[in-house]
Amino acid sequence: MPEQLIFEDHYKKLGLEIFSQGDLQILNGPKFRSDIKIFFIPKGYELTVDFNHYKVSVNSLFFLTNQHLKIETGKEESMMLYYNRDFYCIQIHDKEVACDGLLFHNVFEIPFVELNDKETSDIKNLFLHIKDELQWKDSSAEEMIRTYVKQIIIRATRNWKKQHLDNDKVKIPGNELEVFRDFSRYLEIHFREKHTVAEYAGLLHIAPKTLTHKFKSLKLESPNQLIINRILLEAKRLLFYTDKTVKEIAYDLGYDDPAYFNRLFTHKTGTTPVHFKKNYSPGKKYNF
Structure with missing residues (x-):
């Protein structure tokens, strides 16, 4: 079974699951369908998001909401944050780095950002900081977790802009x-x-x-x-x-x-x- 950690308080929810090769199929069911998801996917995975197939040759973050996800192959350990709008969303956070920003539901239909080795290390560390907070269950854990989520989204947004807007295909002032x-x-x-x-x-x-x-x-x-x-x-x-x-x-x-x-x-x-x-x-x- 995947390692599961979760924070719940009234209407707010955030969870972290760490998946290994043997339990990836859990991702293909309805368990996380209604959640906002930030999914760290190591290179070597193949997956389908809705009706598009991806073969991942570079460590990547996928940003998903109600898309249908199917993991087809993958060996290395993957990690997924999942949360609801009450925990983190546009109503109370900056629109660019919230759940309806560039990373989620963008008109370019690009739900991922690629990570180099340094970025992979930084993102993994942020996931692990969230894991620590979920394990400690300190009274200030919720706000600490939210700051880490925001850091992940800010870093990914910067990379997404660099990879997808500053190129010959798309240039948006x-x-x-x-x-x-x-x-x-x-x-x-x-x-x-x-x-x-x-x-x-x-x-x-x-x-x-x-x-x-x-x-x-x-x-x-x-x-x-x-x-x-x-x-x-x-x-x-x-x-x-x-x-x-x-x-x-x-x-x-x-x-x-x-x-x-x-x-x-x-x-x-x-x-x-x-x-x-x-x-x-x-x-x-x-x-x-």
């Missing part, structure tokens, strides 16, 4: 980054009931054309396509992991006309919802 971060956050909150660019532009207090132009100027997918992508991802999750009918899924995702939803899914994915449910097999491969 610092003063523009908040728009993309907030769009990601609003999309995750509202994708079931808000389906248009205008609705998200309103939340961001900018014109729809301005929002679209910001994405186009950086050669990113359009806001409209990102909205559709998020809806389709949830549709695929519901089709593959639940017994809901296509009609029920359409209603869950805010479509009063299931036939319209069926046409949208078929047009965008090249297969009908029913065919996807019966014939899905893991698709895109990512190696890093």
Whole structure:
């Protein structure tokens, strides 16, 4: 069994689990599905997050919320922090390093950051500091743990920016980054009931054309396509992991006309919802 340590106080919860090769399959079940997760994954692992496959050749941190996780192979010891929004989240913490920042639910759909040897050592030490606090159960443990969680997220955010924003593919000026971060956050909150660019532009207090132009100027997918992508991802999750009918899924995702939803899914994915449910097999491969 994995080593498990947990802090719980009223509505707040944070746990740390250390996994070895023999008990990795526990991660593939529903136990941690509703938690916010920071997962240290050593090189050599293969895993699927939702419908994307990753072969990890560099020690990495994955940042997950309600994604479906499947560990396929892995030998070295891995560690996972899991916590709820009452323990650490945007309502009481800086938005960039909270649970809805760049690392979680970003529009680039990159849920990981790579670590070099020095960063790996630093991150492991922070995990171990959290482990110590959970074992000691001191009265000040909660605040100490929260400071360590924030350090992990700050370090990872810096690395994520360096690895994914400062390159030839994506260059986002610092003063523009908040728009993309907030769009990601609003999309995750509202994708079931808000389906248009205008609705998200309103939340961001900018014109729809301005929002679209910001994405186009950086050669990113359009806001409209990102909205559709998020809806389709949830549709695929519901089709593959639940017994809901296509009609029920359409209603869950805010479509009063299931036939319209069926046409949208078929047009965008090249297969009908029913065919996807019966014939899905893991698709895109990512190696890093």
